[in-house]
Amino acid sequence: MGESMSKRLKLQLGGEAEMEERAFSNPYPDYQLHEAAAASSSPSEAAETQRDPAPSPVGEEPESLPFGPDGKISSQFTRRIQSKIGDLLQQMEEGLKTADPHDCSAYTGWTGIALLYLQLYRVTKDQKYLQRSLDYVKRILRNLNGRRVTFLCGDAGPLAVGAVVYHKLKIDSESKECITKLLQLQRTIISTDSELPDELLYGRAGYLYALLYLNTEIGPDTVPQSVIKEVVDAIIESGKNFSKEERKTERCPLLYQWHRKQYIGAAHGVAGIYYMLMQPVSNVDQETLTELVKPSIDYVRHKKFRSGNYPSSLSNETDRLVHWCHGAPGVIHMLMQAYKSFKEDKYLKDAMDCSDVIWQRGLLRKGYGICHGTAGNGYSFLSLYHLTEDKKYLYRACKAWRELFISYRTYWYQRLPSFQHLNLDLKGEKTKWNRTAKRSVAMETQCQE
Numbered sequence: 449m450g451e452s453m454s455k456r457l458k459l460q461l462g463g464e465a466e467m468e469e470r471a472f473s474n475p476y477p478d479y480q481l482h483e484a485a486a487a488s489s490s491p492s493e494a495a496e497t498q499r500d501p502a503p504s505p506v507g508e509e510p511e512s513l514p515f516g517p518d519g520k521i522s523s524q525f526t527r528r529i530q531s532k533i534g535d536l537l538q539q540m541e542e543g544l545k546t547a548d549p550h551d552c553s554a555y556t557g558w559t560g561i562a563l564l565y566l567q568l569y570r571v572t573k574d575q576k577y578l579q580r581s582l583d584y585v586k587r588i589l590r591n592l593n594g595r596r597v598t599f600l601c602g603d604a605g606p607l608a609v610g611a612v613v614y615h616k617l618k619i620d621s622e623s624k625e626c627i628t629k630l631l632q633l634q635r636t637i638i639s640t641d642s643e644l645p646d647e648l649l650y651g652r653a654g655y656l657y658a659l660l661y662l663n664t665e666i667g668p669d670t671v672p673q674s675v676i677k678e679v680v681d682a683i684i685e686s687g688k689n690f691s692k693e694e695r696k697t698e699r700c701p702l703l704y705q706w707h708r709k710q711y712i713g714a715a716h717g718v719a720g721i722y723y724m725l726m727q728p729v730s731n732v733d734q735e736t737l738t739e740l741v742k743p744s745i746d747y748v749r750h751k752k753f754r755s756g757n758y759p760s761s762l763s764n765e766t767d768r769l770v771h772w773c774h775g776a777p778g779v780i781h782m783l784m785q786a787y788k789s790f791k792e793d794k795y796l797k798d799a800m801d802c803s804d805v806i807w808q809r810g811l812l813r814k815g816y817g818i819c820h821g822t823a824g825n826g827y828s829f830l831s832l833y834h835l836t837e838d839k840k841y842l843y844r845a846c847k848a849w850r851e852l853f854i855s856y857r858t859y860w861y862q863r864l865p866s867f868q869h870l871n872l873d874l875k876g877e878k879t880k881w882n883r884t885a886k887r888s889v890a891m892e893t894q895c896q897e
């Protein structure tokens with residue numbers, strides 16, 4: 449075994465030890481084990497309910513499967529979720545009274561709240577949620593700062609969400625005004641002189657997301673195809689140029705960097721960019737997809753760790769982060785989209801490996817959020833369930849939700865000094881919100897390795 453091998457092994461072992469700190473160890477058996485235990489129990493027990501064979505987390509009763517053989521969520525589990533949502537909304541509103549008034553982003557700020565209410569309206573059809581979303585949209589649109597251009601972290605997010613909320617309320621003049629302002633940003637996006645990166649959080653792919661969001665939510669021609677094409681072309685051109693600079697045209701014809709690093713993950717890396725280019729609404733031609741995007745995805749696939757996880761960047765060999773921003777929970781979405789686009793089983797297999805590593809490593813302790821929190825873990829399971837209809841992934845998603853409100857909650861409150869990067873404070877205590885505001889700069893660097 450050469451020196452480099454032993455170094456790599458050491459890094460991996462170190463990573464595993466640290467991972468225990470970063471995530472809860474998973475107390476649950478996986479779906480097949482759960483089913484086997486239920487099948488081997490006595491008929492009367494099995495008829496009564498299907499029980500977890502493993503001990504439940506401390507203080508909790510064992511729980512039956514939260515869905516039926518057809519994958520339909522049980523009414524009991526639905527009621528639990530609804531009741532919890534009600535509690536959390538109350539706590540959130542309380543906390544928002546002392547939140548940072550200047551953070552308008554979808555990622556950590558007020559647009560995220562507007563988007564949450566819009567989603568609640570979508571699911572419940574209750575008009576009060578749409579009105580609530582409008583309240584926040586009005587406030588956000590008065591505070592655009594012109595600093596950034598993406599859906600998640602820039603003005604494109606507030607403008608796109610504003611356009612959708614006004615459209616749903618049939619206030620078309622306001623909706624159109626938001627769209628016009630959003631489209632005015634396009635000149636800077638496609639300029640080849642600009643220093644703009646291409647990634648999802650601060651770059652071109654993040655602006656493209658806002659355009660596609662409008663065409664999906666309002667109608668297919670809300671943003672003209674020509675506008676989308678110019679943005680897509682700018683992203684492809686940038687990737688081709690950088691790949692050439694790095695002499696990787698053969699291996700990875702579309703390559704990107706952010707802050708001088710070739711990131712892999714969804715937030716700053718190629719996974720997020722390829723994912724956007726493969727969206728059918730991006731209308732990238734088949735030849736570009738086959739000759740440029742597909743080999744680039746295959747290049748990333750070859751960087752996979754034996755665990756099924758992915759490095760945060762091409763120069764990093766540590767199997768440590770299992771986040772949406774860096775690691776399997778983000779890369780899985782690229783792989784699922786590749787499976788839909790190219791219909792090759794290898795992509796689905798790798799996506800399943802991602803799900804396995806997320807399940808095995810345990811849910812993150814770092815927050816409730818999508819980027820590097822429990823919701824991002826659960827989201828990956830749910831997406832894979834939608835794609836495969838394999839109930840194993842629905843089971844995992846339900847367990848992720850359950851974990852959020854049991855061991856995680858207790859642990860998180862004990863761990864306040866390291867509280868970071870979370871805009872929804874469940875207790876609404878002033879101190880936490882102040883800490884959030886003070887750390888707004890830290891937040892922006894959170895998703896670096």
Ligand SMILES: [Zn+2]
Pocket residue numbers: 715771772773774819820894895
């Ligand atoms: Zn993150």
